[in-house]
Amino acid sequence: MPRYCLMGHVDPARLDEYRAVHRAVWPELLEALRDAGWRNYSLFLRSDGTLVGYVEADDLDAAQARVAATEVNARWQAHMSELFTSEGPPDEAWEIIPEVFNLESQLARGTKGPGDGWPGS
Numbered sequence: 001m002p003r004y005c006l007m008g009h010v011d012p013a014r015l016d017e018y019r020a021v022h023r024a025v026w027p028e029l030l031e032a033l034r035d036a037g038w039r040n041y042s043l044f045l046r047s048d049g050t051l052v053g054y055v056e057a058d059d060l061d062a063a064q065a066r067v068a069a070t071e072v073n074a075r076w077q078a079h080m081s082e083l084f085t086s087e088g089p090p091d092e093a094w095e096i097i098p099e100v101f102n103l104e105s106q107l108a109r110g111t112k113g114p115g116d117g118w119p120g121s
Contacts, residue, residue: 006053036066
């Protein structure tokens with residue numbers, strides 16, 4: 001299943017609010033994310049407001065569109081938008097960061113190591 005890394009920016013003055021809200025995400029939103037195809041979804045928040053998300057989905061664009069079409073997501077995004085430094089709904093402001101390494105993928109295909117064609121070996 002494809003893996004995605006997402007980055008956003010929470011207002012550093014509102015980090016405690018952001019953390020508190022995410023300790024009890026609305027059950028209807030959790031179900032909407034799951035039903036739309038979001039899997040293994042996690043969020044990580046630095047003290048400067050940098051927010052990093054990790055999610056697995058067969059097709060992230062399609063999964064995002066399915067969630068965006070729900071009423072609960074519209075309410076959640078309106079509620080959360082005041083906690084972000086970006087304009088508009090936070091789920092539309094994600095920056096997708098390309099993956100460059102995955103341990104399990106390389107182990108599964110038996111990658112080469114030093115002395116086996118690596119630059120400088």
